Every structure is written in C-alpha cells, then in structure tokens.
Amino acid sequence: MKEMNQRRHYPDMKQQRIQKQASGLEHIKQHNESTVPEGFSLAMALTDCLPILFFSISSAVLAFRFNSFLFRIGIFLVIVAGILKAGWKFTIVLVRKDLPFLNRQMRFLMPAGFSLMLIALFADRSRWSAAAVVRHITAFPSLVFFLAGAAGILLLSRFACRGNGRDARTNWKEQIINGISQLCIMLGILL
Numbered sequence: 001m002k003e004m005n006q007r008r009h010y011p012d013m014k015q016q017r018i019q020k021q022a023s024g025l026e027h028i029k030q031h032n033e034s035t036v037p038e039g040f041s042l043a044m045a046l047t048d049c050l051p052i053l054f055f056s057i058s059s060a061v062l063a064f065r066f067n068s069f070l071f072r073i074g075i076f077l078v079i080v081a082g083i084l085k086a087g088w089k090f091t092i093v094l095v096r097k098d099l100p101f102l103n104r105q106m107r108f109l110m111p112a113g114f115s116l117m118l119i120a121l122f123a124d125r126s127r128w129s130a131a132a133v134v135r136h137i138t139a140f141p142s143l144v145f146f147l148a149g150a151a152g153i154l155l156l157s158r159f160a161c162r163g164n165g166r167d168a169r170t171n172w173k174e175q176i177i178n179g180i181s182q183l184c185i186m187l188g189i190l191l
Contacts, residue, residue, distance in 0.1 A: 039168025077113030145188035152181025
C-alpha cells in the first residue's frame with residue numbers, strides 16, 4: 001500500500017520539482033534583466049574602443065623606445081583592462097547580460113599595469129634619459145597636448161571617485177574625456 005502511494009505521488013513530486021526549477025530559472029533571467037544597465041548602446045561600446053586604440057598606439061611607440069620587459073607587461077595589463085571594460089559594454093548591448101567581472105577588473109588590472117610601468121622606470125632607469133623625456137614633453141606643440149591629456153586624466157579621476165559606472169550618461173562623459181585625453185597624449189608622444 002505504501003509503495004502504491006509513493007508511485008502515485010511520484011509524478012506529482014517530479015512535476016513540482018520541474019516547476020520549481022523553471023521558476024528558479026525565470027527568476028534568474030528576470031534578475032539579470034533588471035540588473036542590466038539601461039541606456040547603453042552599440043555606439044557607446046564602439047566609442048569605448050577609441051581610448052584603447054590611442055593608448056595602444058602610444059604604448060607601442062613608448063615600448064619601442066624604452067626596451068623594458070616590465071614596462072611592456074604593465075602596458076599589456078592596462079590594454080587588457082580596457083578591452084575587458086569595452087567587452088562589458090558590448091555584452092550589455094548585444095547580449096543584454098551584465099557580467100560585472102568585466103567591469104570590476106579595472107580596479108585591479110589597470111592600477112597593477114600602471115604600477116608595473118612606473119616600477120620599470122626605476123628598475124630599468126639606465127635604459128632611458130630623463131633629460132630627453134623632459135625635452136620632448138616641454139617642446140612645442142607636444143607640451144600643449146600633454147597638458148590637455150593630463151587635465152583630462154585628472155578629470156577622469158574625479159569621475160572615478162564620484163561617478164556611477166553603471167550610468168549611461170556618466171559613461172558617455174567618461175568616454176569622451178578619456179578619448180580626447182588619450183588622443184592628446186598620443187599626439188604629444190608622436191610629435
């Protein structure tokens with residue numbers, strides 16, 4: 001008798017389990033959709049690639065001039081951080097999923113990369129000339145571009161302290177400032 005009751009209730013229990021799983025999956029889907037930042041567009045994701053491109057060009061020139069393995073690793077980490085951040089925006093726009101680790105890694109990879117670049121300047125100081133760098137930075141028109149780039153970077157640090165990284169409007173402002181800053185720094189290096 002007990003066995004018959006179990007058999008009779010088994011399909012009901014199985015059906016309940018399936019409904020519970022489907023309900024859980026629906027909840028996860030709704031949660032993910034509700035956490036996807038609004039206002040992000042393909043244009044924003046594409047625009048976010050410009051600072052990465054400008055920084056990559058600048059870095060390639062510097063890495064060619066300053067032969068330091070540590071410096072190049074730092075550059076690599078910074079570029080990877082930028083690519084992953086742009087990837088976060090592409091994922092939001094194209095797949096409608098928020099993969100927070102693509103955004104949050106910037107807090108770790110970018111400072112680590114810039115720190116390695118700075119350490120390389122001291123560790124490999126025999127491979128570069130401070131006087132030559134100062135001459136290049138202070139020469140006209142490079143000076144104008146470096147000052148504009150530095151002003152933009154300072155403004156970006158203000159956004160980093162105050163801004164909401166998931167807000168589309170703030171992202172547009174940051175991207176425009178970062179793009180112009182990186183373009184100016186690149187022009188300062190190339191001239």
